[in-house]
Every structure is written in C-alpha cells, then in structure tokens.
Amino acid sequence: xxxxxxxxxxxxxxxxxxxxxxxxxxxxxxxxxxxxxxxxxxxxxxxxxxxxxxxxxxxxxxxxxxxxxxxxxxxxxxxxxxxxxxxxxxxxxxxxxxxxxxxxxxxxxxxxxxxxxxxxxxxxxxxxxxxxxxxxxxxxxxxxxxxxxxxxxxxxxxxxxxxxxxxxxxxxxxxxxxxxxxxxxxxxxxxxxxxxxxxxxxxxxxxxxxxxxxxxxxxxxxxxxxxxxxxxxxxxxxxxxxxxxxxxxxxxxxxxxxxxxxxxxxxxxxxxxxxxxxxxxxxxxxxxxxxx
Amino acid sequence: xxxxxxxxxxxxxxxxxxxxxxxxxxxxxxxxxxxxxxxxxxxxxxxxxxxxxxxxxxxxxxxxxxxxxxxxxxxxxxxxxxxxxxxxxxxxxxxxxxxxxxxxxxxxxxxxxxxxxxxxxxxxxxxxxxxxxxxxxxxxxxxxxxxxxxxxxxxxxxxxxxxxxxxxxxxxxxxxxxxxxxxxxxxxxxxxxxxxxxxxxxxxxxxxxxxxxxxxxxxxxxxxxxxxxxxxxxxxxxxxxxxxxxxxxxxxxxxxxxxxxxxxxxxxxxxxxxxxxxxxxxxxxxxxxxxxxxxxxxxxxxxxxxxxxxxxxxxxxxxxxxxxxxxxxxxxxxxxxxxxxxxxxxxxxxxxxxxxxxxxxxxxxxxxxxxxxxxxx
Numbered sequence: 001x002x003x004x005x006x007x008x009x010x011x012x013x014x015x016x017x018x019x020x021x022x023x024x025x026x027x028x029x030x031x032x033x034x035x036x037x038x039x040x041x042x043x044x045x046x047x048x049x050x051x052x053x054x055x056x057x058x059x060x061x062x063x064x065x066x067x068x069x070x071x072x073x074x075x076x077x078x079x080x081x082x083x084x085x086x087x088x089x090x091x092x093x094x095x096x097x098x099x100x101x102x103x104x105x106x107x108x109x110x111x112x113x114x115x116x117x118x119x120x121x122x123x124x125x126x127x128x129x130x131x132x133x134x135x136x137x138x139x140x141x142x143x144x145x146x147x148x149x150x151x152x153x154x155x156x157x158x159x160x161x162x163x164x165x166x167x168x169x170x171x172x173x174x175x176x177x178x179x180x181x182x183x184x185x186x187x188x189x190x191x192x193x194x195x196x197x198x199x200x201x202x203x204x205x206x207x208x209x210x211x212x213x214x215x216x217x218x219x220x221x222x223x224x225x226x227x228x229x230x231x232x233x234x235x236x237x238x239x240x241x242x243x244x245x246x247x248x249x250x251x252x253x254x255x256x257x258x259x260x261x262x263x264x265x266x267x268x269x270x271x272x273x274x275x276x277x278x279x280x281x282x283x284x285x286x287x288x289x290x291x292x
Numbered sequence: 293x294x295x296x297x298x299x300x301x302x303x304x305x306x307x308x309x310x311x312x313x314x315x316x317x318x319x320x321x322x323x324x325x326x327x328x329x330x331x332x333x334x335x336x337x338x339x340x341x342x343x344x345x346x347x348x349x350x351x352x353x354x355x356x357x358x359x360x361x362x363x364x365x366x367x368x369x370x371x372x373x374x375x376x377x378x379x380x381x382x383x384x385x386x387x388x389x390x391x392x393x394x395x396x397x398x399x400x401x402x403x404x405x406x407x408x409x410x411x412x413x414x415x416x417x418x419x420x421x422x423x424x425x426x427x428x429x430x431x432x433x434x435x436x437x438x439x440x441x442x443x444x445x446x447x448x449x450x451x452x453x454x455x456x457x458x459x460x461x462x463x464x465x466x467x468x469x470x471x472x473x474x475x476x477x478x479x480x481x482x483x484x485x486x487x488x489x490x491x492x493x494x495x496x497x498x499x500x501x502x503x504x505x506x507x508x509x510x511x512x513x514x515x516x517x518x519x520x521x522x523x524x525x526x527x528x529x530x531x532x533x534x535x536x537x538x539x540x541x542x543x544x545x546x547x548x549x550x551x552x553x554x555x556x557x558x559x560x561x562x563x564x565x566x567x568x569x570x571x572x573x574x575x576x577x578x579x580x581x582x583x584x585x586x587x588x589x590x591x592x593x594x595x596x597x598x599x600x601x602x603x604x605x606x607x608x609x610x611x612x613x614x615x616x617x618x619x620x621x622x623x624x625x626x627x628x629x630x631x632x633x634x635x636x637x638x639x640x641x642x643x644x645x646x647x648x649x650x651x652x653x654x655x656x657x658x659x660x661x662x663x664x665x666x667x668x669x
C-alpha cells in the first residue's frame with residue numbers, strides 16, 4: 001500500500017492542494033487499506049469530487065470519472081460496440097468470411113469508464129459521482145461490479161481487475177441508496193469545514209490572496225450558510241468568490257464589492273434577493289468584526 | 293493479527309449499537325477490526341472515525357453513534373436519546389402485537405383473494421366516510437387499498453427492451469444477423485423504452501383536524517410504499533417527519549402513532565407553510581421532488597401566515613412534475629376552499645381531490661395513473 005499512516009496520506013493530499021479534515025483522511029486511508037469503496041455524502045460543494053481528484057494526484061494514479069444521471073445505462077457506463085465500424089468491416093470483407101468472434105473482437109469495443117477502470121494495468125482511482133442520480137437498476141448493476149471487480153461481456157467473456165481500483169462514490173442524498181450497496185462501502189459524511197480550515201483552504205487555492213480578505217470572505221460565506229437559503233454556498237463557492245475578489249485587487253470586503261460579486265456565491269435569484277440591503281450590511285459587519 | 297481484546301471490544305460495541313437501533317452486520321464488525329488493525333490506536337480521533345466509517349452507513353444514524361461512542365468508549369454519561377428510541381421500539385412492538393392478535397388472517401392471503409373493486413358488497417363501504425367507519429369496515433377497506441395502490445404514475449425509463457413495435461433499432465442484434473446476409477440489414481430487430489414508476493412524494497397532514505382521515509390515508513400510503521421504490525412519505529403537523537423508512541418496515545398503525553407523536557404539538561394547530569418550507573429546504577434541495585408527482589393531503593387549515601404557504605407551494609410546483617392536493621373536506625358538497633392556507637395553495641395545484649372515502653381514493657389512484665405535466669403557469 002502506498003501510505004503507511006493516516007498522517008502520510010494527509011500530507012500527500014495537502015501537497016495535492018487539498019486540505020482534508022481528519023475524518024476524510026481516515027476514510028480515504030481505510031478505503032485503501034481495506035480495499036473497499038468509500039461513499040462520501042454531504043451537502044453540495046463541500047469537496048466530495050475534489051477529494052477523489054486529490055487522492056488520484058496523491059497516489060499518482062489515473063482518475064477515471066463516471067458521472068451518473070437519470071437514465072445512465074450500460075452502454076454509457078461500461079462498454080458499447082462500435083456498430084458503424086462493424087458494419088463497414090462486414091461489407092469490406094468477402095461474403096461469408098467474417099466470423100462472429102472476429103466481429104465482436106476487442107478492436108470494435110468502445111470502452112466506457114467502468115470497463116476502463118477494471119481493465120487497467122496502472123493504478124486507478126474510480127470516481128462514481130452523484131450515484132444517487134442514477135436509476136436503481138443501475139445501482140444494482142454497480143453493486144455487482146463493486147463486489148467482484150469484474151465485468152462480463154457476453155461476446156468476450158469475463159474481464160477481471162488485475163489491480164483493484166480505489167473507488168470513491170459520492171452522493172448528494174437525493175434518495176437513500178440501496179442497503180446492499182452501502183454495506184459494500186465505508187461511509188463518511190462531509191460537513192462544512194470549520195472557519196479556520198476554510199480560511200486555510202481559500203489561502204491554498206487562491207495563492208497570493210491577502211490574509212484579511214481570505215478571512216473575511218470565509219466568515220461572510222459562513223454567515224450566509226446560517227440564513228434560510230434555497231442553496232447555501234459550499235466551499236467551492238467560497239473559493240470562486242475569493243478568486244473574484246482577489247482578481248479585483250481587493251484587500252477587504254465592503255457592501256459595494258459584495259453586491260457586484262454576489263453572483264459567484266449565490267446561484268438563485270431568490271437567494272440573491274433575500275440577501276439585499278440590511279441583511280447584506282449586517283453580514284458584512286459581522287464578517288469584518290469576526291476577523292478583526 | 294490484532295489482539296483478541298480489540299476484537300471483543302468491537303463485537304460488544306457492535307451489540308451496543310444494535311441495541312440503540314443501528315443495524316450492524318457481522319461484515320461490518322470484521323471491517324471495523326481490520327480498520328483498527330491498520331491505524332495507530334493511540335489517537336482517539338482516528339479510532340472514532342474508523343469505527344464510525346465502518347459501522348455506520350447513514351447520516352441520520354451519526355448522532356446515535358456519537359452518543360453510543362461517548363457512553364461506551366469514553367464512559368460519558370448515558371445519553372437519553374438512546375433510551376427514548378428503545379422505548380419507542382417497544383411501544384411499536386406492543387402496538388403490533390395487539391393488532392396482530394386481533395387479526396384473523398394475514399396480508400399474504402389478500403393478494404390471492406378475488407376482490408373486485410366494483411362488487412356490490414363493497415358499494416356501501418366505498419361511499420362511507422372514513423371518519424364514520426367501524427374497525428371491521430376499516431379492515432375491509434385496508435384490503436381494497438392494497439389493490440388500489442398498485443396503480444402508480446409512470447415515466448419512460450432510459451433502458452430499452454426488445455419490442456417488435458419499438459422505436460429504436462437493436463443494433464447489436466441486427467449486426468449479428470447482418471453476418472448472414474453479408475452486411476445487409478435484411479430484418480431489423482427493434483427496441484423500445486420501458487415504462488417504470490414515476491417518483492411519488494406524499495406530504496400528509498396528521499394534525500388533530502385530520503385525525504380520522506390521516507389513519508385511512510396512511511394505510512393507503514403504506515400500501516403504496518409496498519409497491520416498490522421511488523415512493524417517499526412525510527407526515528406533518530407542526531413539524532415535518534420523514535415516514536418512508538417506517539412505513540416500509542413497521543406496522544402502519546405503529547408508524548402513524550409515531551408520526552403523530554413526532555409531528556404534532558397538541559392544540560397548537562397545523563403549520564402547513566412551515567412544513568412545506570422545511571420540505572423544500574431539506575429534501576427539495578436534494579432534488580427529491582424534481583420530476584415527482586407530489587401529493588399533499590391536508591384540510592388546508594393554516595395556523596400561521598398563508599403567504600408562506602403560497603411562496604412554498606410555488607417553489608414546490610416548479611420542481612415537481614405535478615402537484616395533487618387531497619382535501620377530505622371537499623367530500624362535503626357544500627365545501628368551499630375558503631381556509632386561508634387552502635386558498636393560498638390552490639393556484640399551484642394541478643388536481644384538487646377529496647379523499648374522504650374509498651371511492652375518492654379510487655379517483656386519486658386514477659389521477660395518479662394518468663396525470664400529465666402541469667401546464668406552464
């Protein structure tokens with residue numbers, strides 16, 4: 001295994017520009033040590049997807065991502081035959097000289113993320129993103145793949161993983177996942193980071209940002225999360241916003257610049273309207289006094 | 293290998309967790325022991341996360357786990373939540389046992405029984421108001437509901453199945469046939485998309501004014517949940533409670549009792565707007581309502597501001613495929629939707645139905661089966 005202790009992994013993630021809290025570092029460490037998939041749940045924007053990318057960097061592994069959506073099927077997740085090429089191949093050959101084995105050979109196979117991850121000789125981090133969006137039929141199929149790490153293609157036979165990929169599943173909890181799938185995986189809930197950590201994250205991701213600006217931005221976003229919003233901002237939004245503020249050459253926040261840039265923190269019109277005028281001023285005052 | 297003391301510790305802790313209601317299988321205990329073997333045991337935080345990540349798989353069990361962890365490993369004061377949950381289970385069990393001993397047959401027979409919804413013997417019971425039924429009649433209604441619940445709204449799945457009248461070529465099979473004809477697609481296998489149940493979300497008012505109907509409706513919902521996945525049920529009074537899990541595993545009567553206990557402050561009235569707000573904020577944000585048929589069951593008596601009801605109904609109707617409001621009071625021919633909350637909600641409702649007797653539930657089932665996307669408002 002690549003990392004002997006949780007501390008080692010934490011340091012490697014750090015040098016991949018990702019600051020995990022201890023719980024997440026433990027989850028990823030255990031996932032590697034026990035060779036089990038890990039399911040990361042949490043509000044949108046807390047860095048679930050980023051964690052997989054950072055792990056791939058830390059392991060110097062290839063990241064393969066499967067983005068789930070309603071209606072995702074085997075031909076988009078696992079493999080598909082290249083029909084146009086197959087048809088051309090039949091036509092080009094003499095009549096009766098093409099056998100079925102030849103036609104369904106691996107040169108006509110289009111590999112999708114799951115097959116790619118299983119049938120790989122290098123170390124792979126497989127990110128199965130937003131699994132809760134996929135249909136339950138697909139979840140059942142995935143369960144099969146994740147328990148045996150093998151895929152069967154009727155025409156070619158069974159392909160077994162020579163190296164088990166590190167598997168990270170993420171879910172926004174739009175629905176409960178099947179128990180059987182959960183049983184196969186370690187589970188970690190990612191909450192919003194503490195204010196200190198969020199400041200640290202901003203400073204890491206927006207190099208050169210003034211200390212004070214980073215602290216005020218983090219405190220302001222934290223204040224927003226306390227309001228009743230349709231979509232409270234995640235860490236991703238804090239980073240985007242801090243980048244915008246830094247690009248504008250700001251040293252600290254004020255009502256004017258916040259109003260100009262609020263669109264990078266809040267993504268719904270109702271939310272932006274809810275944070276006008278007095279609310280905005282109060283939040284700014286609070287953020288500035290918290291960091292003074 | 294790891295010390296047998298650790299194994300014993302984890303096994304016992306697993307038992308403690310089971311006692312507070314967290315399901316811990318033997319596989320998980322093995323993972324926990326293996327996990328502890330991989331980390332440095334001197335750091336308490338790491339031990340905590342290792343046990344949590346291997347033994348717990350649901351967000352809503354984290355609090356219970358934390359309490360058990362504190363009590364067991366840190367010898368902290370015993371948390372009261374643990375005891376409450378245990379008692380609740382016991383109550384549910386008692387309720388179940390009482391019900392079962394009074395029952396002459398079990399549910400499995402229902403499926404095989406030839407019940408026709410239109411049979412004249414049932415005519416009376418179909419028309420009768422739920423509020424006026426005897427326990428015996430109620431039992432008959434319960435069985436009819438099982439049949440009704442099988443009608444679910446459908447959506448097209450992305451998956452395709454062979455179908456001679458389908459709309460897409462099955463290229464894989466066609467190609468194989470082409471082999472014989474030298475590349476000419478002589479006959480063409482077709483496929484089509486399957487129909488699968490559409491998501492269904494039910495928000496049921498269980499406050500005092502809905503008492504008589506809530507029981508019947510929850511039985512109906514219980515039957516619905518039993519028809520497969522994709523059904524989510526919530527109860528509300530002054531607060532919102534998610535019932536889906538309870539209805540899937542418990543006796544419906546016990547589930548109702550629990551929902552009422554959790555969701556209602558007696559004598560404080562219904563807060564529909566607040567319940568909808570909570571639903572939109574917590575579950576709507578996670579897209580639970582997107583593309584779903586949402587059924588609200590309530591008499592529309594709002595204690596607080598009807599403005600909030602309108603605002604949240606607007607949000608809900610934007611996300612949902614269609615919104616159905618079931619109001620038992622509508623069963624009375626003289627009923628006018630004058631209650632503030634009801635009036636505020638109506639502009640965002642696609643279908644407005646009564647739900648006071650079995651016939652009206654049949655109507656509901658019919659609507660659910662054939663409902664179409666709401667027109668752009």
